[in-house]
Amino acid sequence: MVATPIGNLRDISQRALDVLAGVDVVAAEDTRVSGQLLRHFGIQKSLVSLREHNERAMAERIIARLAAGESVAQISDAGTPGISDPGAVLAAAVHAAGYPVVPVPGASALTAAVSAAGFNCPHTLFYGFLPPKTKQRCDALAALAPLPYLTVYYEAPHRIVDCLTDLAAVFGAERQVVMARELTKTFETIRRTTLGELVEWVKQDANQQRGEFVLVVDAAAEVEHTDEAAHDTVLAPLVAELPLKQAVALAQTITGAPRNQLYERALALKKAKQ
């Protein structure tokens, strides 16, 4: 599974070039697109077409080639195979047939956008393409809006305004978002703002409606689950008997609450007793 560039051809890896030059056959989505890519790097290779609609049948043919001792690389039109692209069906079939599936990592619009977004959130949910129709899109978004994870969407130019409009309606106009457009290409644009502001900005500038898009939406603000009174019940006897640090550490083990919250309460309880 070989990743190829998402725009800038210099993002190809040395290992990708070595593997593509070394395999017996390359399975590609659009053989014309991939033929051009390989020609650019001076690689002449026999190509077979593996697309969503024929992936199962092609997987069988590729396994037959593996059984005959050949090696096969799979690439998609751009980026990493299996990320909103064909690849998973082939990989599963190759695993099932007992042959190794080897990733050759590289560019993906997902990782490029998240790395530049600058949201300090430990969890990210990659959604990929949302449904094309507003009703289904809003239903899908309603389930995602309260999650404490960054959510990441791929979107096509003819739907970007509608998609942003629905995102702002469901997530709220104040939610932070990064729109990553035309990553690694000449007109790369990375804009971080609120959903409300972004819809207006994109609507007013037709240029910002062109190209390829990744949307990275900030996580829902953490809901305060802290039950202060319940934590105080645990903390109070510990604070009375133990040094503050130890009391907080034990209270954290018991309650699972964030350390800094417990520490603040422990300090308050200690002061109240003095």
Ligand code: SAM
């Ligand atoms: N497998 C690819 C990957 O690893 O990123 C994704 C393929 S998916 C069919 C195509 C979508 O990825 C586009 O509609 C867009 O949302 C996103 N995408 C691909 N290249 C991009 C780029 N250069 N800039 C922004 N988004 C891009």
